[in-house]
Each structure stands twice: as structure tokens, then as C-alpha cells.
Amino acid sequence: MFHSVDDVVTGLGSQSYICNKNVATVVYLGTQLQKPILVEGPAGVGKTELGKVLAHALGMELIRLQCYEGLDEAKALYEWEYTKQLLYTQILKDKIGEVLRDTQTLGDAVDCIAKQDGVFFSDRFLLPRPLLRALLSDQPSVLLVDEVDKSDAEFEAFLLEILSDFQITVPEIGTLKAKHIPLVVLTSNNSREMSDALKRRCLHLYLDFPDPDREMAIIKLKVPGVGDQLAQEVVQLLHRVRKLDLKKTPSISETLDWVKALTLLNVKQLDNELIEQTLSTLMKYEADIRKAHQELKAYVAERKARQGTSGDSGKDHLH
Amino acid sequence: MEDRIVEFANVLRRNGVRVSLSENIDAFRALRLIGIRDPFLFRNTLRATLVKRASDVKPFEELFDFFFLGIGQAIDALERRMMEELGLTPEQFQKMLDQIQKLLKEMEGELSPLTRALLTGNRGELERLLREAANKEWEAGSSDRFRLTPYTLMAARLQMDRVHSEIERFKAMLQMLAESGEDLQNVMRYLDERMRDLTRLLREIIQQEQRKRGAEPNDYSQRSSFADKSFSFYTEDDIRRMNEAVARLAQRLKDRLSVRRKKALRGRFNVKATLRRNLQYGGVPFHVELDRRKKTKPQVMILCDISDSVLNASRFMLQFVYSVQDLYAKVRSFVFVSDLGEVTKLFEEEELHRAVETALKGDVIDVFSHSNFGRAFELFFKNYFPSVTGKTTVLIIGDGRNNYNRPNEWVLREIQQKAKQLIWLNPESRITWGVGDSEMPRYVPYCDVAEECRNINQLYKVVDLIVP
Numbered sequence: 001m002f003h004s005v006d007d008v009v010t011g012l013g014s015q016s017y018i019c020n021k022n023v024a025t026v027v028y029l030g031t032q033l034q035k036p037i038l039v040e041g042p043a044g045v046g047k048t049e050l051g052k053v054l055a056h057a058l059g060m061e062l063i064r065l066q067c068y069e070g071l072d073e074a075k076a077l078y079e080w081e082y083t084k085q086l087l088y089t090q091i092l093k094d095k096i097g098e099v100l101r102d103t104q105t106l107g108d109a110v111d112c113i114a115k116q117d118g119v120f121f122s123d124r125f126l127l128p129r130p131l132l133r134a135l136l137s138d139q140p141s142v143l144l145v146d147e148v149d150k151s152d153a154e155f156e157a158f159l160l161e162i163l164s165d166f167q168i169t170v171p172e173i174g175t176l177k178a179k180h181i182p183l184v185v186l187t188s189n190n191s192r193e194m195s196d197a198l199k200r201r202c203l204h205l206y207l208d209f210p211d212p213d214r215e216m217a218i219i220k221l222k223v224p225g226v227g228d229q230l231a232q233e234v235v236q237l238l239h240r241v242r243k244l245d246l247k248k249t250p251s252i253s254e255t256l257d258w259v260k261a262l263t264l265l266n267v268k269q270l271d272n273e274l275i276e277q278t279l280s281t282l283m284k285y286e287a288d289i290r291k292a293h294q295e296l297k298a299y300v301a302e303r304k305a306r307q308g309t310s311g312d313s314g315k316d317h318l319h
Numbered sequence: 320m321e322d323r324i325v326e327f328a329n330v331l332r333r334n335g336v337r338v339s340l341s342e343n344i345d346a347f348r349a350l351r352l353i354g355i356r357d358p359f360l361f362r363n364t365l366r367a368t369l370v371k372r373a374s375d376v377k378p379f380e381e382l383f384d385f386f387f388l389g390i391g392q393a394i395d396a397l398e399r400r401m402m403e404e405l406g407l408t409p410e411q412f413q414k415m416l417d418q419i420q421k422l423l424k425e426m427e428g429e430l431s432p433l434t435r436a437l438l439t440g441n442r443g444e445l446e447r448l449l450r451e452a453a454n455k456e457w458e459a460g461s462s463d464r465f466r467l468t469p470y471t472l473m474a475a476r477l478q479m480d481r482v483h484s485e486i487e488r489f490k491a492m493l494q495m496l497a498e499s500g501e502d503l504q505n506v507m508r509y510l511d512e513r514m515r516d517l518t519r520l521l522r523e524i525i526q527q528e529q530r531k532r533g534a535e536p537n538d539y540s541q542r543s544s545f546a547d548k549s550f551s552f553y554t555e556d557d558i559r560r561m562n563e564a565v566a567r568l569a570q571r572l573k574d575r576l577s578v579r580r581k582k583a584l585r586g587r588f589n590v591k592a593t594l595r596r597n598l599q600y601g602g603v604p605f606h607v608e609l610d611r612r613k614k615t616k617p618q619v620m621i622l623c624d625i626s627d628s629v630l631n632a633s634r635f636m637l638q639f640v641y642s643v644q645d646l647y648a649k650v651r652s653f654v655f656v657s658d659l660g661e662v663t664k665l666f667e668e669e670e671l672h673r674a675v676e677t678a679l680k681g682d683v684i685d686v687f688s689h690s691n692f693g694r695a696f697e698l699f700f701k702n703y704f705p706s707v708t709g710k711t712t713v714l715i716i717g718d719g720r721n722n723y724n725r726p727n728e729w730v731l732r733e734i735q736q737k738a739k740q741l742i743w744l745n746p747e748s749r750i751t752w753g754v755g756d757s758e759m760p761r762y763v764p765y766c767d768v769a770e771e772c773r774n775i776n777q778l779y780k781v782v783d784l785i786v787p
Contacts, residue, residue: 247670
């Protein structure tokens with residue numbers, strides 16, 4: 001467990017995740033108050049990564065539940081293993097016959113079976129899905145509920161019981177309480193507003209695109225071979241591009257892909273041609289690429305102009 | 320401290336941030352862990368526990384600033400200005416304050432605490448006194464506030480005249496002592512300036528209190544009146560708020576859809592499918608197969624009038640159209656004045672505001688001509704009628720003011736016969752339908768539904784009609 005806010009920063013830092021104090025405070029509170037953390041923000045700013053890294057930093061098992069439309073209890077919580085139950089009844093046919101031998105009437109036989117049905121509805125035949133697994137695991141774990149906004153409103157309501165009491169009710173068995181309260185991280189892309197009831201039970205964390213310095217640090221950490229100048233130019237450029245009105249704003253992960261591509265191509269400095277060829281790693285829509293390209297052209301032109309005024313000596317070196 | 324946080328939560332609530340009791344409790348528990356020594360962590364902690372929506376972060380930051388730093392910030396600023404004006408370094412300034420304190424002690428008679436705090440630069444004390452007075456003033460209620468400005472009342476409560484006279488007395492005493500000229504000049508200027516500072520601080524704190532106490536209309540009442548306000552009276556600000564309303568509307572549409580999906584999960588028992596599915600279990604029916612009701616996605620064709628007479632309404636309606644198109648796959652949108660143009664593609668590709676602006680600007684069709692519903696309908700019939708099917712809902716948005724052109728109501732008859740339903744939304748009041756060049760009486764008989772739709776509440780009702 002973390003002991004202080006600074007502890008969180010170093011702990012996550014050791015897992016190559018750079019976070020600011022703001023994030024660290026929320027994470028620290030989440031671990032101490034045992035409250036779920038709801039992480040919101042645009043795609044690709046490291047929301048899911050935060051959950052993964054947390055598990056690593058704390059040395060806990062990561063249990064992940066990916067949400068989607070139509071996700072229901074059977075997939076998220078538990079399911080009875082029908083096939084196994086059936087197989088057992090088949091194998092135990094003789095034994096059942098033995099048990100029923102003394103019964104006279106059909107009614108007696110049913111009563112007799114009814115006395116035994118606990119055997120078939122027990123933990124043995126319960127197939128735990130992520131949520132139940134997180135509750136019942138012997139070690140404390142990190143439960144990552146990814147893209148919770150993609151799930152239906154009904155599923156969200158169903159999550160409430162687990163998030164507030166850390167217990168669930170299986171009708172055939174009874175109420176199962178968590179052995180260890182898992183650290184829950186929920187991520188949301190805000191494709192729909194989560195209900196107030198859910199939000200009330202969570203600590204809220206809004207992750208946004210990082211500021212230039214932090215982004216620079218992230219690039220250097222994740223792409224070790226990158227040159228200083230290239231990293232700096234990429235960051236400057238991206239902050240301009242993000243201001244454009246795009247269908248999908250380039251995120252950190254896309255930035256990293258782009259930088260990796262540029263490093264592989266052994267680029268030291270951005271220029272028009274290479275931008276054109278590699279832009280598809282950064283942008284996902286044709287219209288976006290066109291818009292971004294205009295911006296990049298302007299950027300390169302500006303830089304050239306700046307270098308021109310700063311003296312010709314620099315130019316000579318480049319040739 | 321607890322009181323302050325509860326108060327702060329109230330302030331947040333009054334400014335439209337949703338803070339419930341459990342969030343308050345969280346804040347307390349968190350603060351017990353974090354402590355309140357580090358201002359940065361303090362702020363982060365409150366934000367993480369009290370604010371639950373990304374859009375609430377900004378109001379939180381603003382309110383935090385003036386609630387916790389509040390008047391203290393103003394005092395700091397005034398002090399800095401004072402030093403600059405007198406041309407003193409912080410050390411020299413402090414020396415002067417010490418000197419004044421010494422002199423104050425020699426002064427005869429009782430000094431009011433406010434004067435003392437003000438002159439000796441005791442920031443904490445000054446802030447406390449001002450806030451206390453403000454609190455008392457607001458608790459006292461409004462009965463005695465009749466025709467008096469809050470400023471006058473506060474000045475009276477703080478005994479400003481007493482402070483004033485005390486400072487004057489102090490000045491007279493200094494002149495009697497008549498120490499070295501240069502210093503005296505500075506001190507005199509300092510005292511005058513201080514008196515003015517107090518006035519400024521008073522104004523500042525009144526302003527803050529008014530905001531805190533919700534002298535501004537609170538969010539809820541604003542919203543409800545906004546929902547009933549006619550589109551044609553929208554101000555710039557209202558137009559900006561429309562976005563939020565439209566987003567809520569879209570949410571409502573989505574909610575309806577998900578309810579329908581849930582209903583689709585029930586259905587009649589299907590023997591054949593059940594048997595087939597359960598073959599793997601030796602015919603023991605573990606999984607029951609049901610005949611699922613088919614989800615019918617609405618096919619909508621929207622015709623929106625964007626002539627000058629309904630400009631505000633059509634701006635709103637286009638936003639609405641945009642979000643409808645976002646939700647359903649089969650929506651085709653058209654705008655018309657006299658010509659008719661399809662904007663489906665534009666709405667698909669462009670971001671909301673730009674799409675709406677482009678549609679209104681006249682890039683799609685000529686917006687400066689006179690409305691001619693008859694011609695637009697005829698064009699629709701000629702070019703797009705084949706795509707109307709039995710499943711289509713046709714939605715016409717317009718005031719029906721035809722400038723005495725041919726109404727061509729036969730087009731509506733054709734549409735009604737072929738389409739699932741024909742809905743007309745009119746941003747004009749029902750009373751005026753048929754008055755002047757309004758052709759509504761001719762059109763209404765062919766509409767399955769014709770509603771006036773002048774504000775958001777009425778639009779909400781219409782949504783229920785489109786999505787059954």
C-alpha cells in the first residue's frame with residue numbers, strides 16, 4: 001500500500017508511468033478510503049494504463065472487465081457451469097438410483113432429490129467471472145472495469161451493489177462477501193454521462209492531455225532512442241494540432257507510435273516529406289490528416305523562418 | 320474547518336455543482352487522511368471527492384479560489400500595491416509597520432480592533448473581522464435592508480466612521496510629534512491609502528458574499544424558465560446553453576432506445592430453436608430460445624425551414640436534427656427556404672457547430688430568398704419521394720408561412736399515404752396558424768401530428784412521438 005501522495009508518484013514512476021500530483025492524490029485517496037476511482041477523459045491519455053500500472057506497482061493481481069453493450073451478469077459476475085453439472089448427473093446416475101431406491105412414490109423421490117440439490121448448486125459449479133473473482137480472490141487485487149460507459153444503464157445499476165458494499169447475492173447460495181476489498185478503477189470515455197448514483201460512490205479523476213513538459217518526459221521514457229530535438233518538435237507540433245477541430249484528436253499512444261516510427265526511420269528533425277508519409281500513424285481519418293497536414297506545413301515553414309533569422313551558421317551545419 | 324467545508328459544499332450546490340451528503344462525508348474522511356497543511360493537496364482532495372463531472376471542474380476551481388483564498392487574496396494584492404506605491408521593499412515596509420504599531424500603543428484612548436488590524440497589516444485578523452461582519456449582516460436578513468445598499472449596511476456594522484476618525488486622530492498625533500519629514504510623508508500616505516483600501520475590501524467582500532449566497536439566480540430556476548422560453552426570444556447566452564439542452568435531449572432519446580432493447584429481450588417461446596440449441600445437453604433444455612421482437616430502427620426524414628422568420632428556432636432545430644442523425648443510422652436531413660437541399664452528408668462529416676453554421680449560411684441553398692413551402696415540397700416530391708417508405712417518419716419543421724405562393728398540399732397527402740407518419744413542428748403559437756400568409760390550415764389535415772414547438776419542453780413531448 002502507498003503511504004503518502006509522493007509515494008504514489010514514485011511507485012507509479014517505477015512502473016514507467018509519469019503522473020502528476022493531482023492523479024497521485026486521487027489514487028492515494030482511493031487506496032486509503034477503499035473507494036473506487038472513476039477515471040474520465042479523452043481516448044488515449046492512459047486511463048486503462050493507470051489501472052494496469054497500479055496493479056503492478058502494488059504487486060497485486062489485475063482483474064479486468066471489458067464493458068460493452070449487452071454485457072450482463074452472466075458474463076461479468078458468475079455463471080452456473082451447466083455442462084459440468086450435467087456431466088456429474090450422468091456419471092452419478094447409478095448413485096442417484098441408489099439414493100432413490102427406498103422411495104416408494106414419485107413424490108417421495110422428488111423430496112429426496114430436493115434434499116440433495118445443494119450438491120449441485122455449490123461453489124463447485126459456480127464459474128466466477130471477473131467481478132466475482134475480484135471479490136473472492138485470496139489476495140487483494142485491482143479490478144479494472146474498462147469503458148464502463150459502453151455498458152447498459154442496467155449493468156451500471158447492478159455495479160452499484162458491488163461498488164458500495166463489496167458483496168453480491170447469488171440466489172442459490174446466499175450473499176458472498178469480499179475477502180479483500182479490491183481496488184477498483186473504472187474508466188470512461190464519456191460516450192454517455194454516468195449516473196449520479198455511480199458517481200457518488202466513486203472518486204472522480206479527470207485525465208486530460210498532458211502539458212508539454214510531461215508529454216516530453218513520457219516520450220523520452222517510452223521511446224528511449226528518441227533525439228531531444230525531435231521529441232521537442234513533436235510535442236510542440238502536437239499541442240498545435242490538438243487545438244484544431246479534428247474528428248479524433250491524436251492521443252498519447254498515437255503520439256508514441258508516431259515517434260517510434262520516426263525514430264525507426266532515423267529522423268532527427270521534422271520535415272515536410274516525412275510528415276506526409278508517417279502521418280497516418282498519428283491520424284485515423286482522411287479529413288483529419290488533411291487538416292493536420294496544413295498545420296504541420298505552417299509549422300515547418302515557421303521553424304525555417306526562425307532558423308533563418310537566427311543566423312546562417314546553423315544552416316551550414318545541416319548540409 | 321468542518322463548517323467551512325460544509326459551507327463550501329453549499330456554495331458549490333448553489334452554483335449548480337451537484338454535491339450530495341455522501342460526497343461531503345468523503346471529503347471529511349479524505350481530509351483526515353491528507354490533512355490541510357498542504358494547500359495544493361487540500362485543493363486536489365476536495366476536487367476528487369466533491370466534483371464528479373468534468374464540466375464541474377471549472378466552477379469548482381473558481382469557487383475554491385474565492386472561497387478559501389477569497390478576501391485574503393484581495394488583501395495580499397492591496398498590500399503589494401501599497402509597497403509599490405510607496406516605493407518600499409518588503410523589509411522597509413515591515414519596519415514601518417512595526418513603527419506604527421509602537422506609535423499606536425502610545426496613542427490615548429481605546430482603538431477599535433478593525434483599525435488596529437488595518438493599520439498594523441494584520442491580515443488574518445482583518446480577514447476575520449470582515450468575514451464576521453459579512454456573515455452577521457446576511458444572517459440578519461432582509462427586513463432592515465429596505466432601500467439600503469449592502470455597502471451602507473456593512474459600513475455601519477463595521478463602524479467605518481469610527482475607523483475613519485481614529486485614523487484622523489492618529490494622524491494628528493503624528494503631526495504633533497513631528498518626526499523626520501521623509502518618513503512622516505510616507506506614513507501619512509500609507510494611512511490615507513489604508514482608509515481607501517478598507518473601502519475596496521468592503522466592496523470586494525460584498526461581491527463575494529452575494530455570489531456565495533446565491534444573489535445570482537440559481538441554476539435550477541434558470542433552467543426551468545429557459546425550457547419554457549420561446550426560441551425567438553433567445554439571447555446569445557441562451558443559444559450557448561442550447562447545446563446542453565440538446566445533449567440532454569439526445570440522452571433522453573438514447574434512454575428510450577435502451578428501454579426498447581430491453582423489451583426486445585422478451586418474446587414468445589420458440590420450440591424449434593430451443594431444441595436445436597440444447598442438443599448438446601442431450602435435449603435437456605438449459606437454454607431457452609425466444610422469438611425476439613425485431614428492433615425497428617426509426618427511419619426519419621427531416622425537412623427543416625431555415626428562412627429568416629424562424630432563424631433562432633431553426634438553429635436550435637438543426638442542432639436537434641444533428642443529434643437525431645447521430646443516434647440513428649437511417650436519417651436524412653434537408654433544409655429549405657425556397658430551394659431544397661440535403662444536408663445529411665454535411666451533418667455526418669462536420670462537427671456540430673460548423674455543420675449548423677454552414678447549413679444556415681447559405682452554402683447549401685439560397686437562404687435569402689422568400690420562403691416557399693409549396694416549391695420546396697414539390698422539389699422534395701420530385702427528387703426524394705421514392706426514398707420514403709412505409710417505415711419512414713417524415714418530420715417537417717417550419718412556420719408554414721408561404722408568402723402567398725402555391726401551397727402544394729397534395730405533396731403532404733402523398734407523403735402521408737406512403738409514410739409511417741408525418742409530423743409537423745411549428746415554432747409559432749397555434750393561435751397564429753392560418754393568420755396572414757400562414758398555410759397551416761391547409762397542411763394540418765394531412766399531418767398525423769401537428770404540434771406547436773416553441774420551447775424545449777414542447778420539443779421533449781415531440782421526442783416521445785418520434786420514438787414510440
